[in-house]
Amino acid sequence: MCTMICERAEVEGSGKGRNGWFPLEMVNVSYDHPFNAPWEYGVNIDFVNQSRGVGSRVAVELSPQSAKRLAETIIEALKRGEADPQIKVSVL
Amino acid sequence: MYTTEQFEGIIAETITINGTNGDAIHTYFARPMGAGPFPAVVLAHHLPGWDELYREFTRKLAHHGYLAISPDLYCREAHGTPEDVAAAVRAEGGVSDDQVMGDLEAAAKYVLSLPNSNGKVGTFGTCSGGRHVFLAGCRLDCFDAIVECWGGNVIMSDEQLTDKQPVSPNSYTQDLNAPLLGLFGDLDQSPTPEQVNQHEEELKAAGKDIEFHRYPEAGHGFFYFDRPIYHQSSAVDGWDKMLTFLSKTLS
Numbered sequence: 001m002c003t004m005i006c007e008r009a010e011v012e013g014s015g016k017g018r019n020g021w022f023p024l025e026m027v028n029v030s031y032d033h034p035f036n037a038p039w040e041y042g043v044n045i046d047f048v049n050q051s052r053g054v055g056s057r058v059a060v061e062l063s064p065q066s067a068k069r070l071a072e073t074i075i076e077a078l079k080r081g082e083a084d085p086q087i088k089v090s091v092l
Numbered sequence: 093m094y095t096t097e098q099f100e101g102i103i104a105e106t107i108t109i110n111g112t113n114g115d116a117i118h119t120y121f122a123r124p125m126g127a128g129p130f131p132a133v134v135l136a137h138h139l140p141g142w143d144e145l146y147r148e149f150t151r152k153l154a155h156h157g158y159l160a161i162s163p164d165l166y167c168r169e170a171h172g173t174p175e176d177v178a179a180a181v182r183a184e185g186g187v188s189d190d191q192v193m194g195d196l197e198a199a200a201k202y203v204l205s206l207p208n209s210n211g212k213v214g215t216f217g218t219c220s221g222g223r224h225v226f227l228a229g230c231r232l233d234c235f236d237a238i239v240e241c242w243g244g245n246v247i248m249s250d251e252q253l254t255d256k257q258p259v260s261p262n263s264y265t266q267d268l269n270a271p272l273l274g275l276f277g278d279l280d281q282s283p284t285p286e287q288v289n290q291h292e293e294e295l296k297a298a299g300k301d302i303e304f305h306r307y308p309e310a311g312h313g314f315f316y317f318d319r320p321i322y323h324q325s326s327a328v329d330g331w332d333k334m335l336t337f338l339s340k341t342l343s
Contacts, residue, residue, distance in 0.1 A: 002139065002219055002220055002223070002244020002245050002282045002312075003244070003245075003282060004182075004185055004186055004245070004252070004254070004257070006182060006183055006185065008183060026183075028179070028182070028183035030182055030183070032139075032182065033139070033140065033219070033312070033313075035140060035175050035178075035179075038319075038320040039320075040280075040281060040311055040312045040313075040321060041281065041282075044179075044182075046179050046183065048179075048180075048183070050180065053170070053172060054170045054171075054172040054176040054177055054179070054180040055172045055173065055176050057176055057179060059175075059179065
């Protein structure tokens with residue numbers, strides 16, 4: 001974790017951690033050493049809710065190429081969903 | 093050197109010391125049994141946290157006859173699994189250099205105060221800890237030996253500086269006041285071989301007592317036997333060079 005490269009954004013949603021589902025507050029995306037994935041540097045994505053403690057975390061560690069594919073895939077899914085007039089996002 | 097007829101024993105436990113600003117911080121302390129006097133080593137853990145690996149490093153140094161002490165540099169930030177705590181610290185851009193300096197100095201003063209200390213203390217760190225021990229060798233005057241292992245961001249650009257890391261450590265090169273052993277992997281990306289060369293050249297130009305070793309087949313973190321980046325022959329040789337250096341400088 002020597003790069004100290006980390007981008008953060010507030011998010012709304014739910015994450016499933018070690019103790020089940022919890023509401024998300026933030027996503028932290030770092031380009032640094034992963035804890036588990038087998039390369040020196042990767043894109044580490046932590047969905048967290050700090051107000052519930054550091055253990056409220058859903059972690060994913062991706063290769064840079066995989067992270068780009070994920071970002072593109074999210075954008076593509078959003079485009080299709082937002083283009084469909086039948087779909088309305090609202091809290092049930 | 094250990095031989096099989098010798099008695100051997102260590103004690104290892106979590107204690108509390110007062111670090112920067114007098115804050116109580118947890119510290120893992122492993123030491124040989126017996127009256128000593130023993131030399132000491134302060135361990136600066138890596139950014140992945142105050143983890144099992146660093147506990148093992150601490151016990152290994154105690155096994156080799158050192159009062160080995162590893163403060164939890166993230167103790168103020170949070171408690172949880174080492175990975176969860178480290179992830180939270182990573183998101184905040186690490187901990188401040190000033191805070192770490194105070195904690196390492198407090199750990200050194202603690203071990204030096206013990207009746208079984210021989211009055212000498214070194215410091216060892218890897219990754220961000222390698223950076224921290226180089227800084228400690230320059231900014232503090234309590235250490236008699238520095239073991240810097242693949243310290244990342246020892247050379248920082250202006251764009252990389254933050255409120256927590258406001259000065260590139262190599263700016264302090266002239267102030268290094270203890271012998272330094274540096275271990276590096278040529279396949280590392282942080283520090284790169286070019287940065288290691290620059291670091292070594294700056295130290296030599298300043299007339300410092302240094303010993304650098306580079307391992308051509310090793311990358312970052314080649315001591316970490318719990319990760320794929322472990323490199324056996326480089327790690328064995330690196331530990332051997334480190335123990336020889338500590339024996340020479342802290343006796």
